[in-house]
Amino acid sequence: MPVEVTWWGHATCTVEDSGVRVLTDPLFVRRLAHLRRRRGAVPPPEAAVADAVLVSHLHSDHLHLPSLARIAPGTPLIVPEGATRSVPGLKRLRLPVTEVLPGDEVPVGDVVVRAVSALHDGRRLPVGPHRSPALGYVITGEARTYFAGDTGLFDSMADEVGPVDVALLPVGGWGPYLGHGHLDAHRAAEALVALAPGAAVPVHYGTYWPIGLDGVRPHEFYAPGEEFLRKAARIAPKVAVHRLGHGERVRPEARR
Numbered sequence: 001m002p003v004e005v006t007w008w009g010h011a012t013c014t015v016e017d018s019g020v021r022v023l024t025d026p027l028f029v030r031r032l033a034h035l036r037r038r039r040g041a042v043p044p045p046e047a048a049v050a051d052a053v054l055v056s057h058l059h060s061d062h063l064h065l066p067s068l069a070r071i072a073p074g075t076p077l078i079v080p081e082g083a084t085r086s087v088p089g090l091k092r093l094r095l096p097v098t099e100v101l102p103g104d105e106v107p108v109g110d111v112v113v114r115a116v117s118a119l120h121d122g123r124r125l126p127v128g129p130h131r132s133p134a135l136g137y138v139i140t141g142e143a144r145t146y147f148a149g150d151t152g153l154f155d156s157m158a159d160e161v162g163p164v165d166v167a168l169l170p171v172g173g174w175g176p177y178l179g180h181g182h183l184d185a186h187r188a189a190e191a192l193v194a195l196a197p198g199a200a201v202p203v204h205y206g207t208y209w210p211i212g213l214d215g216v217r218p219h220e221f222y223a224p225g226e227e228f229l230r231k232a233a234r235i236a237p238k239v240a241v242h243r244l245g246h247g248e249r250v251r252p253e254a255r256r
Helices: 088-092 157-161 185-195 218-235
Strands: 003-009 012-017 020-024 035-037 052-054 077-080 097-100 105-108 111-117 135-140 144-147 166-170 199-203 208-210
Touching: 003 166, 003 199, 012 144, 020 111, 077 111, 111 157, 157 185, 166 185, 185 199, 185 218, 199 218
Parallel strands: 020 052, 052 077, 077 097, 144 166, 166 199
Antiparallel strands: 003 012, 012 020, 035 208, 105 111, 111 135, 135 144
């Protein structure tokens, strides 16, 4: 398959297609508020090299200003509509910002990035007047790669996303409980049934964990990737699941 995916941890991935490097939700720190990076080194400088950066929503583990400041000036930054109003610090970055809504398309070299809906509360803060949608993105070049961001499973997901070759799906989080608007390992496997990609990579698990909680519930930190692999093999056996370690890359191959 003519696409290469590198998982740097959490929701941070590099998708390389048609000579274009697209970086998702960059988070390049060892600690974020009450969270500490528990697996994988902080991504190296090469992780910040990109032809475009996608931000799925405004939560600080997905839109992280210090990490975005590591991106080379002039790199296009694609964000949900309303992001610059909700996060004024975006205007101080030397990155040209494009705000998008579901259905909008942005060309980046020889690929096209299309925004799609996500079922998630995408606001920066839980209170206040500013609203900004959570998004996923479909990157279309020689292959079609779906980066789901943070989302729950919703009825129109497959219709809106359309046919894809690779799905990058969140399967966990940074705590023992996932509420509305999230995919856990089981719901992510159910999403595979609906999306029917050739291959999938689980993300958004096993990287950050609340300080002190890793010694109490360590199994819940490591389990989602393994659970997703088992569940997908049972209910979506035609999908090749590639469970990566931090910093590992893969050229996904579909099952034959």
